[in-house]
Amino acid sequence: MSPGAGAELKHLMSDVKSKTAKPEGLDLKPKGDKAETLDIKDKGIDSKAEALNLKALGDAIKGAKTGNRQTIAIWSPKISAVMWYLKKTTPEFSISDEARVILEEGLEKKYPELFQRVKEEMNQS
Numbered sequence: 001m002s003p004g005a006g007a008e009l010k011h012l013m014s015d016v017k018s019k020t021a022k023p024e025g026l027d028l029k030p031k032g033d034k035a036e037t038l039d040i041k042d043k044g045i046d047s048k049a050e051a052l053n054l055k056a057l058g059d060a061i062k063g064a065k066t067g068n069r070q071t072i073a074i075w076s077p078k079i080s081a082v083m084w085y086l087k088k089t090t091p092e093f094s095i096s097d098e099a100r101v102i103l104e105e106g107l108e109k110k111y112p113e114l115f116q117r118v119k120e121e122m123n124q125s
Helices: 005-013 054-066 077-089 095-110 112-123
Strands: 037-041 049-053
Touching: 049 054, 049 112, 054 112, 077 095, 095 112
Parallel strands: none
Antiparallel strands: 037 049
16 A cells, blocks of 8 residues: 555655755854955945955855755746747757856846956865
């Protein structure tokens, strides 16, 4: 006799983490009284100076390198329609590659100092 639907669902959901669960191996709490900072500017509409939290940057880079945070998800019907149209009409079109290029270019334009710092830190190891 096979297990019931509840047991099967429980088995499938055992590895699912809540949105509030922090990724394993990342210490998201700053050490010491104050996090080290670097001034950056957002070149977006509200261009005001912000401080780059180097602890958070280190955790983000560590998470990206170890695969704990390797993917992101975006919900936009417009983007979905454009990407799937291109996928169906362009030989060897890759939605992931195209999204990566567009996001990297956009982030580099909007947050040049932060993007440059991430590139430098990721190239060091």
